[in-house]
Amino acid sequence: MMSIQGPELAFMFRATRQSGEGVSPHHHQCYELVYYVSGEGTTHIGDREWAFLQGEYAIIRPHTVHSEQHHSTVDVICIGLAAQHHDPPLEEGVFNGAGTRILPTSLHMLAELQEQQPRSDRMLELLASQLRIELQRRHASLPSVSVDDSFRYTLNYMKEHFTQKIDFAALAALAGFSSDYYRHRFKAVTGRSPMQYILDMRLGHARMLLQHTALTVTAIAMECGFSNDAQFCSLFKRECGCTPGQFRKRAEE
Helix, strand or coil: CEECCCCCCEEEEEEECCCCCEEEEEEECCCEEEEEECCCCEEECEEEEEECCEEEEEECCCCCCEEEEECCEEEEEEEEECCCCCCCCCCCCCCCCCCCHHHHHHHHHHHHHHHHCCCHHHHHHHHHHHHHHHHHHHHCCHHHHHCCHHHHHHHHHHHHHCCCCCHHHHHHHHHHCCCHHHHHHHHHHHHHHHHHHHHHHHHHHHHHHHHHCCCCCHHHHHCCCCCCCCHHHHHHHHHHHHHHHHHHHHHHC
């Protein structure tokens, strides 16, 4: 862990964690941002368990005990942001990072730390401040996720059962919304429709299986919840820009 002295930034590092490994329960005196660049698994934040996938990030408040379990090789960026008492608290949990500057800003911070150019300490503080503002803006637009346990339950349910057939109308009713309003609210929270959210998780799991197992394309299609391998291959090529076979070959090179 890289410890950094400054009013904004407490620590920052990037790590690769292997499948099956875990991070033991621990806590910090600052906020921690954990960005999942790749991989999937679960994280316990306080008394809640969350599933995470590539492109999502976790926010942990100061003094909250948290831990992780990894279901595949995980590439993470961890950043400790000092608690500022004049700012409203950030909501804890796992959130979708799509459409934000969180990852680019984090990568810029890592590069600045490694290159150690003149006034890098000032630049790091500036970038950390920008990152904090990005998180505040993002979370200010998502108040429903922080206070609505029923809606949060539907998100976690989808993360746990994405390989199965999902009854979106039943989930909407469970959250207390009409189907139309639920779709609208879901997209406002995640940046994606419920169907696209499930598809992204299925394809992310498929990429992991293509890279790290010898399962056939047909077996992976069934494992990830697709109707057949033709549907799987068509959607994979549309969303990923190549066929499953091409993706596996590139990963082996």
